[in-house]
Amino acid sequence: MGCEEIMKQKKLLKSHKSQEAFTGYLFLAPALVLLSIFLLYPIGTMFYYSLTDFYILSPDDRSFVGFENFIRIFSDAQFLNAFGNTVYFAVIIVPVQMSVALGLAILVNKNIKGRTFFRTAFFSPVVMSLVVVSILWTFLYNPSEGLFNEILGAVGIPEQPFLTSPDQAMNSIIVMSIWQGAGFQMLIFLAGLQNIPEHLYEAAEIDGASMWQKFLHVTLPGLKNVSLFIFITITIAAFKLLVQPMIMTQGGPLGSTQSLVYEIYETGFNYRDVGYASSMAVVFTLIVLIVAIIQRKVASEERGS
Amino acid sequence: MKKKKTFQRIVLYISLLVLAVIFLFPLVWMVVSSFKDDLQIFRDMTSIQAFLPPMPGEAEGGYLENYIVAFERADLFRYIINSLIYTGGIIVTGLFVNSLAGYALARFRIPFMGIWLGIIIATLIIPPESIFLPLYLLVFNLGWVNTFSGLIIPFIANAFAIFLFRQFFLDFPKELEEAARIDGCSQIGTFFRIIVPLSKPVFATVAIVLFINHWNDFLWPLVVASDESIRTIQIGLQYFMNQEPVEWGPMMAALTVATIPMLFVFGFLQRYYVQGLTHTGSKN
Numbered sequence: 001m002g003c004e005e006i007m008k009q010k011k012l013l014k015s016h017k018s019q020e021a022f023t024g025y026l027f028l029a030p031a032l033v034l035l036s037i038f039l040l041y042p043i044g045t046m047f048y049y050s051l052t053d054f055y056i057l058s059p060d061d062r063s064f065v066g067f068e069n070f071i072r073i074f075s076d077a078q079f080l081n082a083f084g085n086t087v088y089f090a091v092i093i094v095p096v097q098m099s100v101a102l103g104l105a106i107l108v109n110k111n112i113k114g115r116t117f118f119r120t121a122f123f124s125p126v127v128m129s130l131v132v133v134s135i136l137w138t139f140l141y142n143p144s145e146g147l148f149n150e151i152l153g154a155v156g157i158p159e160q161p162f163l164t165s166p167d168q169a170m171n172s173i174i175v176m177s178i179w180q181g182a183g184f185q186m187l188i189f190l191a192g193l194q195n196i197p198e199h200l201y202e203a204a205e206i207d208g209a210s211m212w213q214k215f216l217h218v219t220l221p222g223l224k225n226v227s228l229f230i231f232i233t234i235t236i237a238a239f240k241l242l243v244q245p246m247i248m249t250q251g252g253p254l255g256s257t258q259s260l261v262y263e264i265y266e267t268g269f270n271y272r273d274v275g276y277a278s279s280m281a282v283v284f285t286l287i288v289l290i291v292a293i294i295q296r297k298v299a300s301e302e303r304g305s
Numbered sequence: 306m307k308k309k310k311t312f313q314r315i316v317l318y319i320s321l322l323v324l325a326v327i328f329l330f331p332l333v334w335m336v337v338s339s340f341k342d343d344l345q346i347f348r349d350m351t352s353i354q355a356f357l358p359p360m361p362g363e364a365e366g367g368y369l370e371n372y373i374v375a376f377e378r379a380d381l382f383r384y385i386i387n388s389l390i391y392t393g394g395i396i397v398t399g400l401f402v403n404s405l406a407g408y409a410l411a412r413f414r415i416p417f418m419g420i421w422l423g424i425i426i427a428t429l430i431i432p433p434e435s436i437f438l439p440l441y442l443l444v445f446n447l448g449w450v451n452t453f454s455g456l457i458i459p460f461i462a463n464a465f466a467i468f469l470f471r472q473f474f475l476d477f478p479k480e481l482e483e484a485a486r487i488d489g490c491s492q493i494g495t496f497f498r499i500i501v502p503l504s505k506p507v508f509a510t511v512a513i514v515l516f517i518n519h520w521n522d523f524l525w526p527l528v529v530a531s532d533e534s535i536r537t538i539q540i541g542l543q544y545f546m547n548q549e550p551v552e553w554g555p556m557m558a559a560l561t562v563a564t565i566p567m568l569f570v571f572g573f574l575q576r577y578y579v580q581g582l583t584h585t586g587s588k589n
Contacts (some may be wrong), residue, residue, distance in 0.1 A: 027405040035428060064326070122324065
């Protein structure tokens with residue numbers, strides 16, 4: 001092959017390569033353009049607004065205020081209350097919902113009659129939207145006419161105020177949220193359980209392991225990755241709490257169910273204080289990012305070891 | 306030993322049944338109450354009747370009275386159509402845009418590939434709740450408030466969907482595409498004529514995930530589609546709930562109606578949905 005031939009082939013290869021890159025970008029372009037406009041740009045403006053005193057009614061005279069909004073956040077009782085409520089919601093719901101979901105998955109994974117029925121039953125609340133469930137449970141929780149107090153009354157427990165009491169409202173929302181969501185994570189756990197090789201259980205059996213020991217040394221380690229995934233999704237979902245308080249309590253009574261995203265919504269849309277609301281949104285985003293980064297770290301360490 | 310086993314079985318079934326009751330009774334009550342008038346709902350609440358449908362001839366005005374009232378008091382039909390346009394619009398355009406992007410990321414050698422992939426994975430984490438305020442201002446400046454464009458266009462490109470498509474196409478056998486290329490098919494032609502028809506499961510999965518997510522959407526439709534003519538069902542339900550006078554029966558009828566489309570999706574397509582979410586669960 002002469003030198004010229006090689007040069008020719010190289011050129012052909014090069015043009016082929018650049019053509020591939022061109023087509024590739026053609027395929028990618030719509031998604032990249034849309035993501036840039038409707039995701040990256042808003043993220044950027046959120047950070048920018050958070051450093052200004054942008055007020056919707058006077059959008060033109062906004063000025064740069066540095067970290068003033070962030071300083072204001074940490075002395076704002078209303079924000080701190082919403083933040084605390086959201087953390088409380090997350091701290092309770094994450095372990096409880098995970099345990100409930102795992103328990104349901106283990107039960108349904110057993111060799112039982114009517115498996116499909118039970119699985120469908122536990123999953124059925126997931127089929128309803130959070131709005132439907134929130135409205136339905138508001139009626140169930142109704143202090144004087146609701147079904148729950150009727151049932152409690154039948155077994156001799158006095159009437160409970162549920163959503164109308166600052167002490168019970170958040171817990172009432174938590175119970176409902178677990179009821180609505182656990183079936184979803186049950187399905188993911190179930191897939192995880194079915195991936196644990198049967199021979200591990202058999203080996204444990206030969207070693208004379210009890211049911212509890214099998215759970216501790218075979219089931220739990222086998223579910224590590226799935227649990228991590230579920231842990232992260234429930235945590236992030238918990239920090240996004242909005243629909244339940246918005247529909248059931250409007251953040252009340254006495255702000256006891258006000259959540260982080262609800263506070264951002266009210267500050268931005270009701271008070272039109274975009275700058276301040278953006279700084280809250282930045283805090284919210286950072287929390288979500290930190291949770292996600294922890295997950296990546298743990299997951300990659302898993303893979304490394 | 307055998308006795309112990311039977312005993313365990315009995316305990317297992319009893320706990321399963323109790324749990325099933327706990328998970329089902331609010332739903333049963335909702336559907337059953339949607340066929341009763343308010344007087345009967347309250348009268349039945351003190352007994353097991355609360356979970357039983359009305360006896361023949363018991364429902365005054367007929368079983369469907371609540372549904373008729375609900376559709377009269379709130380334009381549920383309109384809201385459901387709006388929700389279908391909203392979710393349908395996102396699904397149709399989203400499948401197109403995201404599958405192309407996922408394919409490009411899986412197959413083409415593109416300069417800066419790592420950066421694009423990194424950006425898409427990063428955007429996977431940012432929830433819409435973070436950016437709804439700046440996004441609203443953007444959509445407002447575009448003049449898209451109370452339009453389907455404002456509802457749909459910001460959510461067509463979806464990092465999660467792109468990622469799911471990419472994973473699928475990475476596992477797709479290369480030989481088929483090479484054969485098509487040798488036969489003179491262009492890359493775009495190969496994609497639409499060879500890849501897409503053979504990738505129905507992943508398209509189905511993405512479509513269902515998109516449907517479920519957006520059918521349940523609350524915050525974005527709430528801020529961007531406040532006008533009644535464009536209201537989605539979730540927002541419509543919230544308005545209906547706060548509309549005086551509060552009637553329990555029609556409310557339950559409305560909630561039941563709003564759940565039917567999801568029942569449909571889960572009933573027929575659950576397989577794809579479970580595949581999709583277990584796939585992301587194990588690979589994430």
